[in-house]
Amino acid sequence: MNLVGAEVCPTSMKNLFRSSLIQNVFRVRLMTAIAVVLVLVPRVASAHAVVVQSSPTINETVQGPDVAVTMKFNSRVDGKRSTFVLSTSESESKPLAIEQQSAPDTLTARATRLGPGKYAIHWQVLATDGHITRGEIPFSVK
Numbered sequence: 001m002n003l004v005g006a007e008v009c010p011t012s013m014k015n016l017f018r019s020s021l022i023q024n025v026f027r028v029r030l031m032t033a034i035a036v037v038l039v040l041v042p043r044v045a046s047a048h049a050v051v052v053q054s055s056p057t058i059n060e061t062v063q064g065p066d067v068a069v070t071m072k073f074n075s076r077v078d079g080k081r082s083t084f085v086l087s088t089s090e091s092e093s094k095p096l097a098i099e100q101q102s103a104p105d106t107l108t109a110r111a112t113r114l115g116p117g118k119y120a121i122h123w124q125v126l127a128t129d130g131h132i133t134r135g136e137i138p139f140s141v142k
């Protein structure tokens with residue numbers, strides 16, 4: 001009996017089966033990946049609002065006592081339905097009045113009478129796609 005010859009056939013058939021199974025798995029994964037991309041692309045196009053530019057910048061030290069706050073977003077935001085809250089290192093927080101928008105993607109406010117210390121602006125904005133996003137910008141006053 002040829003043991004090697006007896007093994008060759010089933011092994012090669014197994015390999016053949018395995019390789020076509022791998023191809024099928026790969027094909028399914030590829031189709032899934034394409035489907036995921038197709039579903040995600042329109043959402044990326046109308047992305048949630050994220051800060052693309054700000055003043056103060058993150059961890060910036062600025063001159064007090066009055067600080068002009070500006071945040072530019074990657075999309076249009078609704079200033080009337082957005083908030084800026086200033087927090088101090090003493091865990092106090094107070095809302096800042098958002099000024100009338102001079103540009104649809106930008107929000108501004110004014111923080112006044114800030115003594116030297118650490119602060120943060122907690123922002124929450126409503127983008128025109130209906131999504132709310134939030135974040136914070138820590139900064140210091142010298």
Ligand SMILES: [Cu+2]
Nearest residue numbers: 047048129131
């Ligand atoms: Cu969104």
